[in-house]
Amino acid sequence: MSRKYKFHNPEGIYFISFAVQGWIDVFTRNCYKDILIESLKYCQEKKGFAY
Numbered sequence: 001m002s003r004k005y006k007f008h009n010p011e012g013i014y015f016i017s018f019a020v021q022g023w024i025d026v027f028t029r030n031c032y033k034d035i036l037i038e039s040l041k042y043c044q045e046k047k048g049f050a051y
Helices: 023-028 030-046
Strands: none
Touching: 023 030
């Protein structure tokens, strides 16, 4: 089921939460773990996220 969120105030602060099923695969399968790590590294380097 898809939900479309509409944000009417571009200056507003919004919080969106969602549920993820099957998180264990992210941490036990190397292919998913590598994708997650690369994504975090990208955010640190390109978006200025500190670690």
